[in-house]
Amino acid sequence: MTMPFCDQQDSSKFQQGKENPAIGSKMDGGYVVTRPRHTRRPRRKFSTGFTDMNQADRDAFDAFFDSVHGGSVIFTYIHPTTKEQILVRFTPDTELNWKYSGVGKNFRWDVDFKLEEA
Incomplete structure (x- = not known):
């Protein structure tokens, strides 16, 4: 499943x-002992969002958020600059x-939101 509207990110x-x-502990002598928390490579994190979405697009993105149960299901995110397909979750x-940004009946x-590599 791919996140909708990847090409419309602001x-x-x-x-x-x-x-x-890294995870670390301070010792009595004033030094710090560190070690890796795990052996996998560091995961990437993304902050992104949309601006000026119409009501239909908002409803479609809400439905996508519901279908992945918030951050419970992994989905494909398309990086806005490299076009790399990355498996992520919210x-x-x-x-x-x-946030409402429209005027009158022009619903915008x-x-x-934030994503993390799975």
Whole structure:
């Protein structure tokens, strides 16, 4: 399953990062002991969103969010600059909080959300 509207992402909302897999403990002598939390490569994290979506597109994206049960199901995300297909899920703290940006009967919506590589 591929996330809909990947080509309509607002570039001003797009950010990419990597998790830090290191875990550390401070010792009595003032030094820090670190080790990797796991052996897999660091996962990528993405923040992105949509601006000025019409009501039909908003409803379609809401239906997609419901179909992947928030962050429970892995889906394909198309990177906006490289067009790479990446398996991701919504982060556990992601909530779709739609912000109304239309006027009168011109229903337009903005939303931000976070994804993490699966």
